[in-house]
Amino acid sequence: MNKSVLKIVADENIPAVETYFGHLGEIVRYPGRQLQREQLLDADILLVRSVTPVNEQLLTDTPVRFVGTCTIGTDHLDIHYLQQQGIAYSSAPGCNANSVVEYVFSALAALEVPWWQSQVGIIGCGNVGGHLYRQLKSLGLHCRVYDPLIASESIEDLTCLEEVLSADIVCVHAPLTKSGDHPSFHLLGEAELSQLRTGATLISAGRGAVIDNQALLKLLPQRPDLRIALDVWEPEPGLDIRLLEAVELGSPHIAGYSLDGKVTGTAMIYKALCDHLGLAAAAENNGLAAAGLEVDLTALNSNLCVGELLQTVILGAYNIRDDDKRLREMVVQSESDEARCLGFDLLRKHYPERREFRHWQVKLTPEQAALEIEFIHAGTKTQTEKKPLSNLLAAMGFKLTDIC
Numbered sequence: 001m002n003k004s005v006l007k008i009v010a011d012e013n014i015p016a017v018e019t020y021f022g023h024l025g026e027i028v029r030y031p032g033r034q035l036q037r038e039q040l041l042d043a044d045i046l047l048v049r050s051v052t053p054v055n056e057q058l059l060t061d062t063p064v065r066f067v068g069t070c071t072i073g074t075d076h077l078d079i080h081y082l083q084q085q086g087i088a089y090s091s092a093p094g095c096n097a098n099s100v101v102e103y104v105f106s107a108l109a110a111l112e113v114p115w116w117q118s119q120v121g122i123i124g125c126g127n128v129g130g131h132l133y134r135q136l137k138s139l140g141l142h143c144r145v146y147d148p149l150i151a152s153e154s155i156e157d158l159t160c161l162e163e164v165l166s167a168d169i170v171c172v173h174a175p176l177t178k179s180g181d182h183p184s185f186h187l188l189g190e191a192e193l194s195q196l197r198t199g200a201t202l203i204s205a206g207r208g209a210v211i212d213n214q215a216l217l218k219l220l221p222q223r224p225d226l227r228i229a230l231d232v233w234e235p236e237p238g239l240d241i242r243l244l245e246a247v248e249l250g251s252p253h254i255a256g257y258s259l260d261g262k263v264t265g266t267a268m269i270y271k272a273l274c275d276h277l278g279l280a281a282a283a284e285n286n287g288l289a290a291a292g293l294e295v296d297l298t299a300l301n302s303n304l305c306v307g308e309l310l311q312t313v314i315l316g317a318y319n320i321r322d323d324d325k326r327l328r329e330m331v332v333q334s335e336s337d338e339a340r341c342l343g344f345d346l347l348r349k350h351y352p353e354r355r356e357f358r359h360w361q362v363k364l365t366p367e368q369a370a371l372e373i374e375f376i377h378a379g380t381k382t383q384t385e386k387k388p389l390s391n392l393l394a395a396m397g398f399k400l401t402d403i404c
């Protein structure tokens, strides 16, 4: 790429493209889902998110020499084709992993699940699942992990899928793969879903098709005990509205949509492109300022139990119920499948600014700070450990202000 001005085609929903890439060339934005080969006929660089399938059909006879996806997932990239064509590519591993973990905490808070007294099963223990695992373990929770691609010595709680499915809470964070020794496509089908224990909570924030959505839809009328939160669907954007009606929490694939996570994705691809071009990165990712984000517990009724205070803080910072409400309202208001697909994408495009827990200040009285949450240790139901609310909030990333 020796041109003095590079042409960069970018999905219109990637934030901060001009800030980062502006000095590298001319930027043209298009809606990612409708991107066509004709729009790339003079493009050198392609920047996408997860909704653009990047394959031979899109790239053939175009001058594109670098593809960057500002996302963790890469299932929309035909990596074999890119490699075969010598087109460089990069993704943004871990960019929004923390945001997805906060989505999980918000789902548990909204469903009023006492997760501190639960066993948690994690399917897929990479950047997202691993972050969730380490956070829960550091708090003393008992976790079971299914990840057939990681070495058994790296995680002490690795076990078989069956064991993980019998946990109180099952969180699915596997990528979507259809080949290899352990393809994840429909990993949870009819047989696996029916193994979920009575009253289990299932949270899915990897890719929709890791769970056979039709099998789940078929199972739910017979298993009203299950509590389901789905962020990802099979297919998207045209999710099955009967499934949305059957689950307790539904969101339009926004688990990773903190502003922090999105901008980190952009910054990581900018750095990868600079490395590819042999240039020093001129724009720095110094994080985005956030001011005035506060959850004030001090005026709350003193009869609230510690679990309710914890729930108030988590939902005060990020309330998944708002996502669920907007999705359901959109579905009700849409008069056709086409309108629903458009509505799904519009909810994502106009997603409200969400900042991670670390930007939130929690104001609490000394009495509230000292209230203790009883953790059941290592899943024994006999070993318990009490932790002050303030320690737990700090471990989750919140900043605390004690009112003397």
Ligand SMILES: NC(=O)C1=CN([C@@H]2O[C@H](COP(=O)(O)OP(=O)(O)OC[C@H]3O[C@@H](n4cnc5c(N)ncnc54)[C@H](O)[C@@H]3O)[C@@H](O)[C@H]2O)C=CC1
Residues within 6 Å of the ligand: 072, 073, 074, 093, 094, 096, 097, 100, 123, 124, 125, 126, 127, 128, 129, 130, 146, 147, 148, 149, 150, 173, 174, 175, 176, 177, 182, 183, 184, 187, 205, 206, 207, 231, 232, 253, 254, 255, 256, 257
């Ligand atoms: N809902 C959302 O907004 C978001 C969804 N995602 C999805 O979550 C996925 C996971 O993200 P990361 O943890 O960052 O990816 P990662 O690549 O760091 O880790 C994925 C883990 O899943 C494991 N895995 C692969 N196949 C598996 C299988 N068949 N069964 C169980 N585990 C399997 C891998 O060994 C790896 O440890 C991404 O690929 C993406 O599709 C990621 C970010 C946001």
Ligand SMILES: O=C(O)C(=O)[C@H](O)COP(=O)(O)O
Residues within 6 Å of the ligand: 013, 049, 050, 051, 070, 071, 072, 073, 074, 096, 253, 255, 256, 257
């Ligand atoms: O990072 C990923 O992987 C994700 O799933 C993204 O957060 C999803 O966002 P879009 O790329 O679909 O905007």
